[in-house]
Amino acid sequence: MVEEESLRVVRCGGSELNFRRAVFSADSKYVFCVSGDFIKVYSTATEECVHILQGHRNLVTGIQLNPKNHLQLYSCSFDGTIKLWDYTDGILIKTFIVGCKLHALFTLACAEDSVFVIINKEKPDVFQLVSVKLPKSSSQEIEAKELSFVLDYINQSPKCIAFGNEGEYVAAVRDFYLSVYFFKKKTTSRFTLSSSRNKKHAKNNFTCVACHPKEDCIATGHRDGKIRLWRNFDDEKKYTYTCLHWHHDLVMDLAFSVTGSSLLSGGRESVLVEWREAAEKNKEFLPRLGATIEHISVSPAGDLFCTSHSDNKMIIIHRNLEASAVIQGLVKDRNIFTGLMIDPRTKALVLNGKPGHLQFYSLQSDKQLYNLDIIQQEYINDYGLIQIELTKAAFGCYGNWLATVEQRQEKETELELQMKLWTYNKKTQGFVLNTKVNMPHEDHITALCFCNAEKSENPTLVTTSKDGHFKVWILTDDSDIYKKAVGWTCDFVGSYHKYQATNCCFSEDGSLLAVSFEEIVTIWDSETWELKCTFCQRAGKIRHLCFGRLTCSKYLLGATENGILCCWNLLSCALEWSAKLNVRVMEPDPNSENIAAISQSSMGSDLFVFRPSEPRPLYIQKNISREEVQWGVFVPRDVPESFTSEAYQWLNRSQFYFLTKSQSLLTFSTQSPEEKLTPTSKQLLAEETLPTTPFYFILGKHRQQQQDDKLNEALKNELVQLPLTENIPAISELLHTPAHVLPSASFLCSMFVNSLLLSKETKSAEEIPDDVSMEEEKESIDSDEENNFTEEVQDTNNTDLGKDIIHQLSKSEEKELRKFRKVDYSWITAL
């Protein structure tokens, strides 16, 4: 059923939302943010993604509303183009080709036909602010090469540029300099922080700048947490500044409210600070926002703020400092230690989330479901603090058990380890801590694995550690006379010649446990915990270990650090085959025998899908990612696909997701891009027709009636016939195209007026440019003159019945028809 195109790697959500400041639409209904090559349009009310604007070929670096038409949006990108979008329908209107990498974009209401961009000149670290003239043209792609230089030696971040006082000046900061360029005087003033000369206070470099919208006032943020408010800066000597200090760490972003009455600032403290009237006393706080505030933006209507955070989320905040919505992508703040897992209960992807949390991410809806607070300690966001890390997690017994390991290591010898075993309580529909184990091992835990065999009566967990032991934990009955309880206890401790235990894995039926000790793989009987046999290939430490499944359950696979993939036969206890492959990720498919391995080479990462029974891979996809792939997981499909071609059969029952080092989540898709794009045109487009207010019912109807009456009168009084507006192409075009995609009114005006003019000789065909409109005009005039004829036509049009019925009119019906004749239908023509 699915057309089998070639398999492509596609990004599946979780893209970055916090790269640049978010931008609000004029009515605050939507908020825009850049996300990789795309611009996403979110609804501020529902947190849903309404549109994705796609068209840029490289990272989008800036977006701004079109100051002349607030239904349009400008965007710039590394691909050297500025694009103009209609965001309500998600349509690309125009592309301006600039040619060089654009790092940021600014628009000004007063600067006609030009926008400001940051470009990179020659040297890699020298950036310039230039203004680009956007030529007027009706074509889709326009070259915009007319650049005029504004400011030199600036920072590439758009946070370090701000336009103030309705575009009278632009302020830019870099290192210890604040430069202000006045457009009218065309002069630049430059201010240097006094302390930049003595190295003692070298921490006060500028980090961001914001300009007061109405007054001559510039706010700058500094690395030491101070905010300086500059005034009188048109005079290089008499300038003054005042200091606001609350942040203890660098000020990440600043924003003035629309009226300029308050200033917003944020930083690593995850607290949004509102300074009222720019006074140190009048502060309001919105604390506990969860992660470092990276950007702050304010809606043009002034009712909403938006903060972008380092954990890939945006918070929409009301004017009264109440968070109203959270747009949360896949949390990407930190390292992923736990790998990718699937929660058997919710089918959600589970991995490290906020610090100390596990995040549950729905792949279907590309939305975070929730964060599960495992560590349950207040997170103090400060540089250099050593935090408790959630390092391992595993689900067991169909999601009834969750094991987590957290660690904190301040010094070499001071390792703090804790393992928690959570049970899913069906009554309360949530996880409840069952057993907490302090220092389960004396050294780092390297692997954690539940025995997930179907018939295993007793839940079993194995932990391996660098201290050379592996421990088997079982669930036992801890009931006493006071309560019924179950708890986990250690059942067995195993070791092998004091080697570090690195991996563990249960066979599918749970009868065997494989534990790797550096280069050696040991097989244990899970009934008696006897050592059954050992495999050693002397090919480096074992990095991954897994048993084959279903028909291949007699095989054991191990991937070593020296780039050898070994397959042992458990019946013959011999090496079945080995291959040279530098495996980074090895994941068995829970629904089939297939195993996916991702290898890393200098060229990129390659995917191999194979069965343990034969050394020849089923499927190879080269170069799935240029980055290193860190984790992968097979996600069972709810509804199996039916690929018939052999190469894609491995995707029938499960889908493979993988996570790269930069934490983009990717997967494979066979559908062609076109196929995916077409549905937008097919989508259900229901027109928005809303009586806007209750007044409409009263006034709107009334006015309509009035108009009708007037028209009728006018038609009766004078027989001068206006051409039917619907029939003139120029007018219908004008009325039916969305206003924001039309050319300027001055351009249309003459055309419009011309079309309305009545030529003296309407009958002379030469004077009327458009034949069609003339004919129609004739028709309408005809119809007016021959009333009887029109009536008949109307009648037949109005009834759904065919002509046969008309011929058999009864007498009564004829009477009725006569009545119709008396009624004046001329107004119909005016519709």
Added chain:
Amino acid sequence: MAAGGGGVADPFSPAGVPCAFSPQSQAYFALASTDGHLRVWETASNRLHQEYVPSAHLSGTCTCLAWAPARLQAKEGPQRKKRKSEAIGTSNQVDLLALGTAVGSILLYSTVKGELHSKLISGGHDNKVNCIQWHQDNGCLYSCSDDKHIVEWNTQMCKVKCKWKGDNSSVSSLCISPDGKMLLSAGRTIKLWVLETKEVYRHFTGHATPVSSLMFTTLRPPNESQPFDGITGLYFLSGAVHDRLLNVWQVRSENKEKNAVMSFTVTDEPVYINLTLSENKEEPVKLAVVCRDGQVHLFEHILNGYCKKPLTSNCTIQIATPGKGKKSTPKPVPILAAGFCSDKMSLLLVYGNWFQPTIERVALNSKEPHMCLVRDISICWAPKVETAITKVRTPVMNSEAKVLVPGIPGHHAAIKPAPPQTEEIESKRKLGEKEVSIEERLGALDIDAKKEKDTLPQTNSFPVLLTQGLESNDFEMLNKVLQTRNLNLIKRTVLRMPLHAVIPLLQELTKRLQGHPNSAVIMVQWLKCVLTIHASYLSTLPDLVPQLGTLYQLMESRVKTFQKLSHLHGKLILLITQVTASEKTKGSTCPAQKAKLVYEEESSEEESDDEIADKDSDDNWDEDEEEKGGEKDEDVDEEEEEDAEEKDEENGEDRDVASEKELNGDSDLDPENESEEE
């Protein structure tokens, strides 16, 4: 999929509140409660997604609702050469929700934008809208009303496309055929309309009360021999107000049969019906019917022709509160709606109250005819405003959780008695053969001790109290004795206590050591005394290692930080106390205790040397023992001293035996034998 609607006052209106799962993946659950609010819940996280109050919610309450078919949205575009990954994929975004109101208007609400999208009024109904159905392909909307009409809407233009009289009474329910060319309507009778011409194709009669739900159950006719015209042979299902039977009808080629083919019986009026369409002949139809009494009935049936007897459900699901304690009895929790997930193997259940329902995914793998789920809805993840913003769930961490710290049993594998294969070695040593088991011996001692007790003049002396406390496990008695801080008193008590109480005492001490660190300080004093004074006795016990394994692990983990120092300390103390003890005991003799069986073992200096040398050769062991048996005249002091040394070695041996369980022999117990004696 929406099951009916309902004005409250009307006795012939269906029960329940209009609600529906979103199409495709059931990501959302929309519910229009009687207070006029529309709430949309996320099924996966059970979180309130949005709430909308129509401006006319008091006059025109929502009577029915229906999700528009999912539209496809290109989520992210194709990727370019330069950046390696591209874009995915379409996800099916559900957006529009159609709401029918009591005054006859139809609202289209956009769940993506969170605002009213459009209003269908002009030319529509002038009475309560009873049912809305979206056409799956062309974006048309069909609605029926109490004004007896069926209206076809063009949602693009928000205009009436066609309006026709559906019945002589109010039309209560609609359903569109799988191929989209026919429409079922239910008024007084069930009619099948051809959508193109709006002509009646078939009539079906059978329900006495208004039909509240209509649904097609099959996509293909059961016998594939005849060519399929899109409708003939299909089955559909109908449920009616106050009717405990759901009827199944088949669209036949000719008008011969107008009655229901078969029926399903449930316990109460159906409120919400959901089913999985069967796509081929072999696949059974799975049907979930939520009844007014709050139960869900599941049916699984292959539709194939006529069946006289009403079928009963394969499985019934009920939900109840746990009913904690004796007073509160479990109360049933009503199920509000149930929908099959796309994998057809699990069911989404909505239960609780209408204003804050709980949504849970339940796997349907059990064969049991009755499932009662116990759920405590009071402490469920309540969708509080806070969690709605932060999306953080805090799992419960209460004091009932078991805590394992190093040294507590369960943290490390228990030291178990030697596995059976080591018995051979033991029997060679002939320890087990010669001796009465320790249990028997202790039993014998017990009797003796009791006799002794009677004769003792002073019943509250510490040794007696201790023994009695240990025997009866009396907490207060033990506290009285064990909480003393007087070192001399401790020593004397330990000295005078009966031997059989030593092991119970050690176990009691171990338990107390695991407790609060303050009490452990005193317990250590006791432990020290017991181990030094009764070292000889302890060394004679063959199963010492398993019996005191926990104590050993505990001590090991507690002294781990200063391992070497404490080893040295332990050794020195042992030496010193042995010396002083031997001096003291010369003066004050140990109180005589009658043992049932006396086995004396004596050895000379040379012998202990021999023993070390002979460790490996079992043959010599017998000789040694004979020698030992011969020398019986040594005095008590000497015996004690030497036994203490000997014990170290024996202990070592025992351990070896035990640790053979750890197959690799590198038992970490070996190096720290002495620590046990500290």
